[in-house]
Amino acid sequence: MAETVLRLEGVGKTYRLGKTSGAATIQGRWQAWRKGEGGGAPTSFQALQDINLDIYKGERVALLGRNGAGKSTLLKLLARITAPTEGTIYINGKISSMLEVGTGFHRELTGRENIFLSGAILGMKPQEIQEKLPEILAFSQCETFLDTPVKRYSSGMYLRLGFTVTAHLDADIFLMDEVLAVGDMAFQKKCLDKMREISQQQGKTILYVSHNMDTVRSLCDRCIVLDGGQVVYDGDVEQGIDHYMMQRLTVQDSYDFTDVPRKGTAQLMRMQRAQVSQKDHWLNLQLDLSSKEPRKGLHLRLTVANARGTPVATAVSQPFASDGTAEQRLTLTLDTDALVSGTYSADLAVVEPVGDKQQRHDFLEHAIAFTLEKEELPYRVQWPQQTWGSVRLPVMRVEHGA
Incomplete structure (x- = not known):
C-alpha cells in the first residue's frame, strides 16, 4: 500500500472580514468600542470547509477550481503559512513551496545567499547545499548573477532561480501555485520535465x-477539483478537467466578485452577462x-480560453482613468470575428x-463565459478546434500563374 504523506481530516479555514480594532486587552477593546472602531456584527468568509484528503508518496496532483474556490488557501495551509480554523493536517515529510515567484527569497540577499538560506530552512547542512550548487546553477542558468542581490533580477531570472532552488533541494513534498506562468515556453517544458x-x-x-x-x-x-471551498471531484485527470470545464463554461446573467478576497488598489466588483451580437460578432460587457x-x-486585459482551457x-x-x-461603470467591446464557433471563458485583469x-x-x-455561433466556411464544413x-x-488569396 502506498505511503501517505499528507492527510487532511475535516479541515476548514474561515477568514474574518472587515475592519478590526487590533486591541489585545479588555480595556483596549472597550476603548475601541467607544470610538466606534471594529463595531458591528462580525462577518466572515469560509474559504475551505470539511476537506478530507489522503495524498500518497510519488503522486502528482492537480488542484483545479474557479477563482475563490480555495486552491491557494489549501496550499497555504499545507505550507503552514496559515493555520486551519478547524480540522487536522498530518504531514509526513519536508515541504518545499513555491506559491508565487521567489517565495522565501530575501530581496537584499544575493542569489547564492538565498540558495543557502532556502536549504537551511529545509534542515540541510552547508556541505549538502554546496554539493547541489553546480546542478542548481546549470538548471537555472543564473551563474553570472549568482552574487547579485535578487532585487535586481528580472521576473524571468527570479522565476528560474526560485523554481530551481525549490526543485533541487532536499524536500519530499512540493507545492506549486501557477509559478510557471511567467517563464518562456522552453523553460516551462524544462520545469515540467524536472x-x-x-x-x-x-x-x-x-x-x-x-x-x-x-x-x-x-x-x-x-486531479482534485474545488468549488466553494469544498472538494467536488477527486480522481482521473481527464474526468477532473471535464468537471472543471463545466464549472467555468457556465454562462451567467451577472457576476458578483465583491466577496472574492483580493489585494489590488483597483478591483472589478460586478459584471453583467457578456452579450454577443449575432450580426457582427462583437462582444459587449x-x-x-x-x-x-x-x-x-x-x-483591461482579457485572455480568452477555449473549451479545453487552452488560451487562444x-x-x-485603451487606457482609461479612475x-x-x-465605483464607476465601464463598457467593454471586443471584435470576436477571428474566433470560431464554440463556448469560451475569459480571464480579466486590471x-x-x-x-x-x-x-x-x-x-x-x-x-466570464460566452458562446459564439457562426457559419465558419462557405461549404459548411464543421470546424474541429482540437486540430485546427x-x-x-482571414481568407487566403489564390491566384493563377507565377
Missing part, C-alpha cells in the same frame, strides 16, 4: 495549481470598477504599465 523526473525517479509528491490544462495533462496523474486611489493609465487570444483595452472616489513592466491591480480567472485551433485567419 517535476516529472523527481516524482517518478525519486518518489517526490507534487501538488500543482494551474489554469493551463495542457500542463495539467502533461504532468499530473490525479458592462462592469463596475472600484479604485482606492486615482489612476490615469489603467488597462488576448486583447488589451478617480478613486467611487493592469497599469510601470516602466517596461505591468503592475497588476486585479485579476479574475474565468471571470480556435482562431480563424
Whole structure:
C-alpha cells in the first residue's frame, strides 16, 4: 500500500472580514468600542470547509477550481503559512513551496545567499547545499548573477532561480501555485520535465495549481477539483478537467466578485452577462470598477480560453482613468470575428504599465463565459478546434500563374 504523506481530516479555514480594532486587552477593546472602531456584527468568509484528503508518496496532483474556490488557501495551509480554523493536517515529510515567484527569497540577499538560506530552512547542512550548487546553477542558468542581490533580477531570472532552488533541494513534498506562468515556453517544458523526473525517479509528491490544462495533462496523474471551498471531484485527470470545464463554461446573467478576497488598489466588483451580437460578432460587457486611489493609465486585459482551457487570444483595452472616489461603470467591446464557433471563458485583469513592466491591480480567472455561433466556411464544413485551433485567419488569396 502506498505511503501517505499528507492527510487532511475535516479541515476548514474561515477568514474574518472587515475592519478590526487590533486591541489585545479588555480595556483596549472597550476603548475601541467607544470610538466606534471594529463595531458591528462580525462577518466572515469560509474559504475551505470539511476537506478530507489522503495524498500518497510519488503522486502528482492537480488542484483545479474557479477563482475563490480555495486552491491557494489549501496550499497555504499545507505550507503552514496559515493555520486551519478547524480540522487536522498530518504531514509526513519536508515541504518545499513555491506559491508565487521567489517565495522565501530575501530581496537584499544575493542569489547564492538565498540558495543557502532556502536549504537551511529545509534542515540541510552547508556541505549538502554546496554539493547541489553546480546542478542548481546549470538548471537555472543564473551563474553570472549568482552574487547579485535578487532585487535586481528580472521576473524571468527570479522565476528560474526560485523554481530551481525549490526543485533541487532536499524536500519530499512540493507545492506549486501557477509559478510557471511567467517563464518562456522552453523553460516551462524544462520545469515540467524536472517535476516529472523527481516524482517518478525519486518518489517526490507534487501538488500543482494551474489554469493551463495542457500542463495539467502533461504532468499530473490525479486531479482534485474545488468549488466553494469544498472538494467536488477527486480522481482521473481527464474526468477532473471535464468537471472543471463545466464549472467555468457556465454562462451567467451577472457576476458578483465583491466577496472574492483580493489585494489590488483597483478591483472589478460586478459584471453583467457578456452579450454577443449575432450580426457582427462583437462582444459587449458592462462592469463596475472600484479604485482606492486615482489612476490615469489603467488597462483591461482579457485572455480568452477555449473549451479545453487552452488560451487562444488576448486583447488589451485603451487606457482609461479612475478617480478613486467611487465605483464607476465601464463598457467593454471586443471584435470576436477571428474566433470560431464554440463556448469560451475569459480571464480579466486590471493592469497599469510601470516602466517596461505591468503592475497588476486585479485579476479574475474565468471571470466570464460566452458562446459564439457562426457559419465558419462557405461549404459548411464543421470546424474541429482540437486540430485546427480556435482562431480563424482571414481568407487566403489564390491566384493563377507565377
